[in-house]
Amino acid sequence: MPAELSIGTLLESEDAAPAKLNPAKFNRHTFWCGQSGSGKTYALGVVLEQLLLHTRLPLVILDPNSDFVRLGDIREGASAEVRDELATRDIRVLRHGDREGLPLHARFLDLPLRSRAAVLQIDPVYDAEDFNVMLHIEDEMQSMLRTGGMATVTEDGALVKFLRGSEDPARHRLATRLENLGIADWDLWSWGRDSVADVIDEKPDATVVDLGSFGTQPEMRSAALAVLDHLWLHREDRIPRLIVIDEAHNLCSPEPETPLHRLLTERIVQIAAEGRKYGLWLLLSTQRPSKVHPNALSQCDNLALMRMSSSRDLDELGSVFGYAPPSLLERSPGFAQGQALFAGGFVNTPVIVQMGARLTHEGGIDVSVPLR
Template sequence: MNPSEGLLAHSSDGRTFVYVGKETFAVVPGDIVVLNTEDSGMVLGQVLDCNDPAALDDGGSGVLLGPLDETGVPRPERRQPFRNARLSEPGERHLERLQQVSGATLEVGTWRSAGHEVPALLRAGAFNRHTFLCGQSGSGKTYALGAILERLILNTELRVVVLDPNADFVSLGEARADAPAAVADRLSDTAVRVLGADTTGHEPLRLRFSTMSRQAQAALLELDPMRDREEYNLLIHRMDETASSGLDHVVRELLVGSPDERALGLRIENLGLDHWEVWAGELPSAAEIVSSGSRATVLDLSGFEDPHEPMAVSLDLVERLWAERTSRVPTLIVIDEAHNLCPADASGALQQALVDRLVQIAAEGRKYGLWLVLSTQRPDKIHQQVVSQCDNLVLMRMNSPGDVAAVAHLFGYAPSAMLRTSPFFQQGEALFAGRFVATPSFFRMGARFTKEGGTDVAVPVAAP
């Protein structure tokens, strides 16, 4: 074959290919191509890198996805090395069939490749791996996460729990006026419970001290079992009384008791815990609501006076899910603004306890049906032992070269040339990579079905 005849490729290992020549159609990293071999018929491939535009010849490299049958379906056969193949553009059917054979059915938007645009599909079953979504402010990150969660709630039986620091997902169960009627009906049949502080008007978001794990109680009280052994021993023997009488009543009794009891009472009083709104009393706690069978629960963590209150209720819920892990209820734990709840450097015993449990869930939770979805605009600020366990990636616009480099280091399955384009994404565009897509792909998110939050506040412009 003569290089002047277009783009010509060869593969020495049956897994990857390199090509060179003169482009007769535009090729960019991520594009699907058809390789017409001399001996093995047609093979579907994906371009992963292209030569520098200043090079004399066009060229690049890619990965082979599989030989094609007569209908354009990639066959699950061993791919053979080949010496010569001409690259040609795929048809829409190639993109559609590639997704279908991967088991992807969850439509989230559109996929554009090699000049074609088809529905973008995810494998719902692949959310049994942890997922990482990142993008800078204004990239459409909150919108995209909402679109994904809507589809999972509508099309799976997953139990979904959302830790929502900014009240961006409190309308996850409310259909938009322009949502398809069938979707609106299904949403109305799916109870999405929203819990929040009293000022939010939602169901009360509450925590029960007496049912917290001992480690969580100690973290809340900043107690060390050896350094504070007298107070810690009192915690073991006295604090279960809060189940019936409440924390404020127990504090009053402690303050008139022995020196050790007074020390524990003063600790609680000095930390301001006796004035927290979050205590359940006669109300159900968030952990109890989720355990009772709530299909989808949004915890609006905004609105509390003390920032430790939402941290404590998050810890209690995560601890409960871990304690009940042997029930193996498939559960998606969604953490928005995850750099606040799962930071690389925890601040204080309470946050450290939450991070430690999330690290354990990231490492061991998959076999129990506990799967994380982490969303952030600061990928370098998330605890690396959690991020490193994520097998799915959604990358939206990210301008910082340092952040892009951090993502490239952490997610080796995402092609570097595709990652490098993220600073140029438009709002709503994203790179999807990992187990939940047929192949790394550039998607544009589709329409939301529910009312979205997280929009920017507009600058009020004076009337002319």
């Protein structure tokens, strides 16, 4: 295995010297940013392909725009050697609905109590009474699950029926909330079928969770929370994983508004702060640093910066990532598409790179202007 990942060429080298990253340093969190049109997602795909080729690091990709759903679809221009090597990689794409790929499901009752409450838009403080009801029936439900008495509740529609079967009006309120919000009818829930957690536990080379296949943000965020909760609950297994969160502002914004969004942000910040020692390493990709929660941003030891025209954003990057030279940050507004500054642990010294070509197809490509 090569000691470095070849990702393109050094921009100002006389002989187009190859630009390389140290794969061992992906055991630190990475921040990847660039404004719209900078080539951010395409370039990120170049790096993920190299990680697939040259490491055994499992990738878990939360993909809100369906940009990486073709990560296993190899381009015709790839060499026979690369084609044969990539073809051996176990890349699984999980998608909502009847789209091509594996079905994307999660087990509602496997979520931690606070996560189930957040999906129901119940805040432990502001909705204390309803949360307390969930707290009081938790032991009963978990006991029934352990003994098999809860088997029928894992079937579609049975949870509402279980809650309605009690004479307790507080349980009826929970059932009404499930029905009114339509949560019990989400196709996300497995209700006895395989879940995304089962796929992750099989440790494929890449698990692409197509969040963009959902029609609503609550369902998309619930799927993301199910993945991150599962990884965090099993952190003591210490299985190294790179958790790639594309368009991270959708999941980890500075000012989340709903209980679900707040808990999801809290989980990502927790992984950023404590996940490294368990082998849970984040790669957060977004258009602007100000769109990502500062407590997640500040934990990143690697930086990939593409074109960024906002002086305010560049100032913020300079203050957070002190290892990125101001003289190179200042050049970012002039970057052409596909050019990037790399700084931090995964390069020996900060460099500006012209990214290489993709080996696989990107899922979300720009729509062209129709010409006459």
